[in-house]
Amino acid sequence: METTTTYRDSLRCAIARTAAEMDDVFRLRYLCYQRRGAIAERADERFRDSFDALPNQFSFLVRGEEAAPLATVRISVIRPDMGWTDSPAERVFGDHPAFQAMARSTFVEASRLCFARTARRDAFYGLLGNMAALGERYGVEWLTACPRVEHSEIYQRLYGFRPMAEPRRYFGVSFETELLGIRLEEIRERAGRVGWMGRAWENARAQMGGA
Secondary structure (H helix, E strand, C coil): CCCEEECHHHCEEEECCCHHHHHHHHHHHHHHHHHCCCCCCCCCCCCCCHHHHCCCEEEEEEECCCCCEEEEEEEEEEEHHHCECCCHHHHHHCCCHHHHHHHCCCEEEEEEEEECCCCCHHHHHHHHHHHHHHHHHCCCCEEEECCEHHHHHHHHHHHCCEECCCCEECCCCCCEECCEEEEHHHHHHHHHHCHHHHHHHHHHHHHHHCC
8 A cells, every 4th residue: 555645845654664663753742742741751762552463453654854753653553343443542442332332343543653853734634634545545434533631622622523532531641631422424524625635635535545
């Protein structure tokens, strides 16, 4: 599957596939989370977890003009018919009725969303565009995310996500997150009305659709 997307200002987003690319993901995660005091210091300055080795987990990496890693997000694809059932949100909200309803269906989850200090807003747009495109490719019904409580409003205002559960401490970090969700059809309708959202999704879709 071809998975490289080019955004304005020469930002490029692709799934990290090689060991070196995944090392860039782990390093950027560590810098982001440790800078905010969300994880303890680690001698190797890398932040990874058991989900990174699973086949339904896709880590995207955004690079700038000088190929420096600027942002990353991991997208979990949940398709029970394919045997893909594990996601970070299940570890946190697995007993909640709202999550259980999504888990009986299909969804993609964004986790480990991290930015370098120099990252720009369009990196965020591009990463979430790839989330929608990956969900579309795998025919899921829902998109979900568990951002920090203080960042939840951004997802709600920009993308139309809705709160679905009270905040809980997230998997592997020290802060609390809120379970958010939106149906793919709802975000597709929103992307048709909001130019930057539609462009980010179309850029990602164009690359994935030809694979």
